[in-house]
Amino acid sequence: MSASLHPELFEPTTVGSIEVKNHFAMGPMGPLGFADAEGGWNQRGIEFYATRARGGIGLIITGVCQVTNPADAVPPGIFPNPTQSPGVFLTTSRDLTERVHGYDAKIVLQAGAGFGRVLFPGVLGGRTPVAPSAIPYRWDPTITCREMTVEEIKGVVAQFRIVGMVAREAGFDGIQVHAIHEGYLLDQFAISLFNHRTDEYGGPLENRLRFAREVVEAIHESAGDDFPVQLRFSPKSMIKALGVGAMPGESFSELGRDIDEGIEAARLLESYGYEALDVDVGSYDAWYWSHPPMYQDKGLYVPYARQLHEACPDIPLIVAGRMDDPELAAAATADGTATLVSLARPTLADPDIVNKLQRGRRDLVRPCISCQEGCIGRIEKYSSLRCAVNPLAAREIERPMPQATDRTRMRVLIVGGGVAGMEAARVLAERGHIPVLHEASDRLGGVVIAGGQPSFKRDDLALIAWYERQLENLGVEVHLGSRVDADLIRRSGADHVLVATGSTPQSLDLGEGIPVVEATDALLDPGSLGDRVAIVGGGLTGCELAISLRERGTEVTIVEALSDVLEKNAPLCMANHVMLHDLVPYRGVEVLTGARANRVNDEGLLVTVDGAERLVPATTVVTAIGYTPRHELLSEVRAAGIPCHVVGDARRCANIMYAIWDAFEVASQLEK
Structure with missing residues (x-):
């Protein structure tokens, strides 16, 4: 076993009153696809979190489980809901927490008060959205939100009394309230841009935080003062105008919550009973801060968390934001900025990331490429949570894949060494088949080699390198500089052919002149x-x-x-x-x-x-x-009478996610 480069990251620590075996948290991600009809956890969700606990995460924060909020009226079945049927949620949660605790990991339940002005149109259903005040709806400013009544606020607070009781009885190690963050309902109440009320929930900051204060007090009423309650928190909103975010490094006038008010709010929230803050920056009006693409720097939240830590050194912080680089993680924890480093999307890409880092095998970590297509890209369409580079993310109950036997083992000719061809070879080899991969160029990777050249796309190149190591470790036969033709197909002895020849750039005749x-x-x-x-x-x-x-x-x-x-x-x-x-x-x-x-x-x-x-x-x-699929070999394969499939861009030009998913789908089920 190789030694970790940063053993201090794997030492025990505490975040608030919760003891954690290392400095890694699994960040919360929308648990779409994890709920049963009664608001409990389905087996897919339980296996999803248990897999990450097995992978070495110290503290798991579940995706947000929205409480029943009639003003929002989120349809049941989209999220697990601890108050829809508390008995079902408690029972299924007990299965979840027991599985997670078996790996010496801790787990907190993230519970949300609602969406307000940012509720997606797909579930609005023609209703008028609610908000703290009559303000424009995020997705259609011509619609004015209805002001939430005091009675509706009190009703949501009462739901958190149920959450406190259920979470403690179910074995959760605490609750994380969602959220004074990203512009969700509680955040809208906290930000003067959205909160124009003149009652006890509007005006000065203490009044705008009253909703959040009553939520934590309600949890402690039912769960006890010693039950840990954290808060998802954004100390800065990054809003230039409604629906318009600021660019990294841009000088602008903050219309949401600026860092000074964020620091003041953090102090108040701690005094109310929140014992730790899970920190990011951004809002639905600046969504590429809350959900950072590859165009954002790694560790982008650290400077803001550091300002918060320096002003409020006694408040433990969980810090997220493209923190999969161990050097970044170590630096953030070394100066006390982060008590825990939060990995969300990286745990989708590789559930075993923490164990691999602890063994000093960063080279074996399947990288997150920050494309966000399988995660937030699907969540925003209310599809189940997935991952572009890991087709088994949120499908862990489908493991193990069916294994080849002496009777069913096949020799599979794979034509093309892009991500589709490499994924097909990897999966077939893991199943015990015999993939033989031919790539016409002198290296693996296909168009992703070019796509990964910009500085912000280097994780694409890391993905290619990961595939190369996987194929080498699995002993896959790879032929570079090998152009497949009809003769090679006939001589291959293949039982099956996968055509993964990718696509060809479309051309444009512009005449003579400059290149x-x-x-x-x-x-x-x-x-x-x-x-x-x-x-x-x-x-x-x-x-x-x-x-x-x-x-x-x-x-x-x-x-x-x-x-x-x-x-x-x-x-x-x-x-x-x-x-x-x-x-x-x-x-x-x-x-x-x-x-x-x-x-x-x-x-x-x-x-x-x-x-x-x-x-x-x-x-x-x-x-x-644009590009055109290349599958000219298909007629040669068919003429040879060999069964075949076309995968990746050769089938349909799309993106890395669909190339990998195509290949996985075929290769994971291929049989004689």
């Missing part, structure tokens, strides 16, 4: 593009390339035929979409929309905008206009 290159080539060799680049196509690839080139000091113009950039893409989580969309102008990229690229000359690119032709000065034109 025209495709986006993949541009990403691999940005130094050859010169100091002014015109990018034809404002989809995901074009926008990411533009941001990456601006980091190098290159002048960039995007030429987009549609009315805006990012209008036509593979699936893209809202937080990622909005941040990238805002980054393009913020980083100084010129955008021409409704523009048609005509031809190049020696000075640049001629385009038509608003019916007139103009020159976009450039040293190179890059085309980023």
